[in-house]
Amino acid sequence: MEKINFTMLTDFYELTMANGYLKNGFKDKIAYFDMFFRKVPDGGGFAIMAGVEQLIEYLENLKFDDKDIEYLRSKNIFCEEFLEYLRDFKFSCDVWAVPEGTPIFPNEPVVTVRGPVIQAQFIETMVLLTINHQSLIATKANRIVRAAQGRGVMEFGTRRAQGYEGAIYGARAAYIGGCIGTACAIADRDFEIPALGTMAHSWIQMFPSELDAFRAYAEAYPDNCTLLVDTYNVLKSGVPNAIKVFNEVIVPKGFRPKGIRIDSGDITYLSKEARKMLDEAGFPDCKIVASNSLDEYIIRDILIQGAKVDLFGVGERLITSKSEPVFGGVYKLVAIEEDGKIIPKIKISENVAKITNPGFKELWRLFDRKTGKAIADVLTIRDEVIDDSKPYEIFDPEHTWKRKTVTDFYAKRLQVKIFDKGACVYKSPKLKEIRDYCSEQIDNLWDEVKRFENPHVYYVDLSTDLWEMKQQLLKRYSVK
Amino acid sequence: MEKINFTMLTDFYELTMANGYLKNGFKDKIAYFDMFFRKVPDGGGFAIMAGVEQLIEYLENLKFDDKDIEYLRSKNIFCEEFLEYLRDFKFSCDVWAVPEGTPIFPNEPVVTVRGPVIQAQFIETMVLLTINHQSLIATKANRIVRAAQGRGVMEFGTRRAQGYEGAIYGARAAYIGGCIGTACAIADRDFEIPALGTMAHSWIQMFPSELDAFRAYAEAYPDNCTLLVDTYNVLKSGVPNAIKVFNEVIVPKGFRPKGIRIDSGDITYLSKEARKMLDEAGFPDCKIVASNSLDEYIIRDILIQGAKVDLFGVGERLITSKSEPVFGGVYKLVAIEEDGKIIPKIKISENVAKITNPGFKELWRLFDRKTGKAIADVLTIRDEVIDDSKPYEIFDPEHTWKRKTVTDFYAKRLQVKIFDKGACVYKSPKLKEIRDYCSEQIDNLWDEVKRFENPHVYYVDLSTDLWEMKQQLLKRYSVK
Known part of the structure; x- marks a missing residue:
């Protein structure tokens, strides 16, 4: 299909923020964002990741043309320095994504972006629009x-x-x-x-x-x-x-x-x-x-x-996924860099379910070596490694007394790098391969997770280090 | 925005039927189709017509390019004569539509197409996709x-x-x-x-x-x-x-x-x-x-x-019009021409609500001269005229004993011609004008029609001539 340049298919606030970041000297400030969702549509037990290929096409074609610059100038709120920045815009972020066809669960980073905050923030709208839509329909179709x-x-x-x-x-x-x-x-x-x-x-x-x-x-x-x-x-x-x-x-x-x-x-x-x-x-x-x-x-x-x-x-x-036509993926700041050091960030909310998992993280899936079934997903701090040669204890991040020791398993990182400093480093599989992979991965889920109503809630846990980091941030930022 | 050629954004059966029509000598056979919907989303009292401007863009750009022809040839089911026909395809239909922003009601022809059946049938998918989507969102937004x-x-x-x-x-x-x-x-x-x-x-x-x-x-x-x-x-x-x-x-x-x-x-x-x-x-x-x-x-x-x-x-x-994300517009054959004469067609269904209104019709809205309020819509046979200088009796097409005589009113045809023998003859108003027109037209509806739940059902009646034609066809085609 012919391709339209969707650079300007963005929420206007991405532009006002970008202009503001530039004015505040944040041009080279590095930020980390996660896309994740909070609830599986239709009360299901899992969703299916889709849309990565179209996200890649969008990111490869990011470009503000003269018409865009003229339009923005006409709004009379952007400084010329910012319009110059857009004219010379070159995408330079690192992007990781869970491959299409993978079963995904609430609160997991299915896309992670690291790069200059202006850029990493700017792409929010299209990351969400693209992944939300296709994941919604893939999930519904699979049901x-x-x-x-x-x-x-x-x-x-x-x-x-x-x-x-x-x-x-x-x-x-x-x-x-x-x-x-x-x-x-x-x-x-x-x-x-x-x-x-x-x-x-x-x-x-x-x-x-x-x-x-x-x-x-x-x-x-x-x-x-x-x-x-x-x-x-x-x-x-x-x-x-x-x-x-x-x-x-x-x-x-x-x-x-x-x-x-x-x-x-x-x-x-x-x-x-x-x-x-x-x-x-x-x-x-x-x-x-x-x-x-x-x-x-x-x-x-x-x-x-x-x-x-x-x-x-x-x-x-x-x-339209009629019974639930919205896939509620969100895109949240999880860390910034200061003097080369990663500083985790957390979004507090009066609604506890809306509190984010801070930091630059890795997403792991633990599989039972005997059955091949997925046991649990675990989020760790990015440089942590889950050693699957030894027993590994997982625990419920809210009810921490609920614990389970996993043995005879293997641990797989779910995110793959799709952009390295702005260059695409990933080739999408053929659609038929994605479809076959999806089917295989769903076979690896327990039937209990696949029930249409009241499915077993698959574990998405935090490593001890990540859990402790989160608790510290919660204490620091909660308003008395 | 740049434009993509969406000619091939069509249900595959439009193509198999088109090929079949050509094989059956129906190349110049004239057919009439109506687009209408059966139910207002969210149980509302009216919907809002939208999408005509994009429908026009689509129809103006209808064109099968080499890539399309090659793709179709690769399916091994289309005859070469048909592929030649597509290569030389020139849209030649007449199209009428209710202008954007107009309140519309169930069972009214909001788009009517007359032309060679291959063409008039072919555009079904995009007529529906375009009008269904935008009318859905305009209707929801207005609520x-x-x-x-x-x-x-x-x-x-x-x-x-x-x-x-x-x-x-x-x-x-x-x-x-x-x-x-x-x-x-x-x-x-x-x-x-x-x-x-x-x-x-x-x-x-x-x-x-x-x-x-x-x-x-x-x-x-x-x-x-x-x-x-x-x-x-x-x-x-x-x-x-x-x-x-x-x-x-x-x-x-x-x-x-x-x-x-x-x-x-x-x-x-x-x-x-x-x-x-x-x-x-x-x-x-x-x-x-x-x-x-x-x-x-x-x-x-x-x-x-x-x-x-x-x-x-x-x-x-x-x-997404989350509470009801589908606008169920349909596109139905209502007449054909034989020796220049219009032969009405009806679609029977075991579900009475799905029976179509046959024939080439005109859609009228009757307004009260004193209040300016819309009283009822009436479908007539195309060449009938509603004389608003005299009292006019309307009646419920199902419960025909429910009758009402309308006086001191004016009658307005709601459809405008947008294509004449394939040439666009209509200029879309500016979006702001459409928005203002929509607001005015909604002001002309009684509050009872505008209730969110259990609104008054606005009258969409048939003229006596049209009602009688429909009854005759029902008798002729019903299966004993």
């Missing part, structure tokens, strides 16, 4: 895919997405989350996400009768014929006409029918009846596709009721 | 703006939007719906939506103390100084420090402080206490800005409780 228990889920939401990139990158994220394809042609062209689709009701209406419409479609696509059977009446008209056309057109040409699609009515009842009719007509291999306001809850329920659906097309409730 | 009862509402949601255009066109739609500005700089640069913003918590944390941070900001922006007062403790630290800096820096420079912003905690309590402190300190003109997970319900409630807030910054719940 729906898991509900379908191995049946294919196709992303059908383009027309109900929130804006053009909501559709395109939404399709990308849905594929990472496990969808098998999309209805969106541009997502196929640009990301090689298989595009699928057959006909709308209007196709049927364009012909004198449903039978004529089916015949015309079967003649045009004999080797790939899925017919939409609910325009008039699924069981009295749609399925009988489809069977007739399969026998009259598809079979004589030496092909097998691909499927029928039901887009309205009671999917459970209609799919069971249609399955019987297709089987009796000698088409047990003809798939039944269901669409129409589906999500993980409806799919789970109709499968419990014995619906005979082979493929689900999921639209608006996936592409 | 929030009405809840604020004259206080300014600023759109602060960029970082939580669903994709880049979700943020940018979301800001545009929010402005149409009545927001006074946005946090999004690019929306200001490109749409002249006033961008607003001051500082993040990280600004405060970058300095040795809150007081130092406030001083530095006040020195940088003495004439436009809004301070974020909730980093440590609003009433014990933030507001006292702000007052100190207003007195020490702002006033001596001959300015007045602009405001304080509260982004966490109990807005009602904190704003009342902060108001008292500011008033006692001699700053009754200093505004209080509130943000943090606001929407129309919370704003209504805190104002009932006497919160002293002058301006609201509303983020994720506006930019």
Whole structure:
């Protein structure tokens, strides 16, 4: 896809702050920011990281052009020195991110940025916008895919997405989350996400009768014929006409029918009846596709009721994550450097859940060597090392008496460096590889973490050193 | 903003159908499609039309380039004649739309397209994606703006939007719906939506103390100084420090402080206490800005409780329309032409609410001449004229015994032609004009229609001729 320069897609306060930092002599002041989120959407047990590739594209293309400078000058609040700074802007931060497709949990730094505060602060809006959107949709798609228990889920939401990139990158994220394809042609062209689709009701209406419409479609696509059977009446008209056309057109040409699609009515009842009719007509291999306001809850329920659906097309409730359309990632200052020394910073809040984890940190995942399952994540101070050759004690950072000693495990750092002093040092895997990696990593989670409601809360703990640093800062900054 | 060619941002089935239409000799077959929606989001009484300007841009730039043709050829399902057709594609439809900013109601054709079925069908995805998204956000923004009862509402949601255009066109739609500005700089640069913003918590944390941070900001922006007062403790630290800096820096420079912003905690309590402190300190003109997970319900409630807030910054719940993030517009075939005659088409459904209004129609709004208020909307067959010099009887299309005779009214056609045989014949008003028009039109609605919950259902009726045509088609197509 062509690329737009989104440098100015930023909250205005990033610019007023940047100008202020420059005025205050903070041009070379080094700051550290973490992006993290506080709550998994839909009350789920984990989220899925997505959007890193687009974040990289944005950071590689950061550039203020003349039009931007002129616009900013016209606001009459920025000093000329700042506008000069923007004109010569060269991104020089270090950036680390958790790779796309990785299961992620609340309060973990999924992106960490180190660099001149003006720059590290400026990119906040796009870091959040990019990662929040795609992680939201990847997470939702994966819930729906898991509900379908191995049946294919196709992303059908383009027309109900929130804006053009909501559709395109939404399709990308849905594929990472496990969808098998999309209805969106541009997502196929640009990301090689298989595009699928057959006909709308209007196709049927364009012909004198449903039978004529089916015949015309079967003649045009004999080797790939899925017919939409609910325009008039699924069981009295749609399925009988489809069977007739399969026998009259598809079979004589030496092909097998691909499927029928039901887009309205009671999917459970209609799919069971249609399955019987297709089987009796000698088409047990003809798939039944269901669409129409589906999500993980409806799919789970109709499968419990014995619906005979082979493929689900999921639209608006996936592409907008309708039941919870916001991924609440935030971007917080966690440290500054003074004379080359890292000084941790903390954000206090009257709401205890909003207090940040200070300092330049490392994010580790501990895996059980026997089962391969993820046991816990641990945040440490950046230069700490978790020695996985010895038992390691983890503890709940709030209820510190809750302790557990982990043995026979291996510890893996989750963040990878994606920018080094402003230069990209990471190559995004192919989308298919990200999707496979995502699936593998989710296999490493316990089923208890994967429940749709009231999942087991996966441990995200702090090392003893980090916990103590946090306590000291809390004491120092709390207002009496 | 630079423009991307979104021709391929389409559901794949638009292409398979188009190829099939061509194969079936439907190249010059004329079809009519309506876009309409069935339900106002959030149970509201009306929605707001938005997105027409971007729809026009899309239609003006429809073009399949070599890359698109190559991609389609690689799918091995499209005939060469079709790929040739796409290479020479020239949009030639007539398009009518309800102007942006107009209050719209369920089952009304807000966009109508007439033209070769291949083209008129093809644009479905983008018509829906564009209008659905912006109408959703304009409608939500207007609810929030009405809840604020004259206080300014600023759109602060960029970082939580669903994709880049979700943020940018979301800001545009929010402005149409009545927001006074946005946090999004690019929306200001490109749409002249006033961008607003001051500082993040990280600004405060970058300095040795809150007081130092406030001083530095006040020195940088003495004439436009809004301070974020909730980093440590609003009433014990933030507001006292702000007052100190207003007195020490702002006033001596001959300015007045602009405001304080509260982004966490109990807005009602904190704003009342902060108001008292500011008033006692001699700053009754200093505004209080509130943000943090606001929407129309919370704003209504805190104002009932006497919160002293002058301006609201509303983020994720506006930019995603969180409580209902889907605007369910659909695009349905309503007629075809045969030998130059318009043949109405209907889509039957087992769900009665999903049955379409057939035919090429006109959408009228009847206004009371005395009050200026909108009385009802009426759909007629296209060439019918509502004579507003005489009394006009309207009736409920389902409960036809419910009748009302309207007198002393004027009737206005709501659709305007935006494309004539593929050429744009409409110039979008300036965004500010759209916003003003929207506000005026909403003033013409009865308060009963504007209730947030259980609003009066505004009449959208059919003319007698249209109603009878629909009944005939229902009889003809219903399956026994």
